[in-house]
Amino acid sequence: xxxxxxxxxxxxxxxxxxxxxxxxxxxxxxxxxxxxxxxxxxxxxxxxxxxxxxxxxxxxxxxxxxxxxxxxxxxxxxxxxxxxxxxxxxxxxxxxxxxxxxxxxxxxxxxxxxxxxx
Numbered sequence: 001x002x003x004x005x006x007x008x009x010x011x012x013x014x015x016x017x018x019x020x021x022x023x024x025x026x027x028x029x030x031x032x033x034x035x036x037x038x039x040x041x042x043x044x045x046x047x048x049x050x051x052x053x054x055x056x057x058x059x060x061x062x063x064x065x066x067x068x069x070x071x072x073x074x075x076x077x078x079x080x081x082x083x084x085x086x087x088x089x090x091x092x093x094x095x096x097x098x099x100x101x102x103x104x105x106x107x108x109x110x111x112x113x114x115x116x117x118x
């Protein structure tokens with residue numbers, strides 16, 4: 001393997017580990033349940049393109065776990081997760097869209113596109 005491939009694989013592994021740790025804190029699996037830590041670790045993975053972390057953030061914001069509930073932000077993260085291959089996220093953002101005004105859906109879609117491009 002080339003050094004570039006090894007570097008990419010190492011970064012993907014870190015993002016997955018961070019997202020999985022976020023999931024563990026979210027659900028209290030092997031660690032005490034801690035929504036602040038779930039948010040922190042999920043965000044680290046999500047911002048590196050990991051769909052698990054992105055899904056976690058969608059769930060955190062839809063449920064208001066340690067943060068104010070925010071349908072626009074939740075929809076955005078679920079949409080991004082779906083674009084990164086998380087099939088379960090499709091139903092999540094579609095369900096949230098039913099609770100939102102059309103302008104909110106448009107804003108969430110705009111935010112998701114900006115995040116996906118960056």
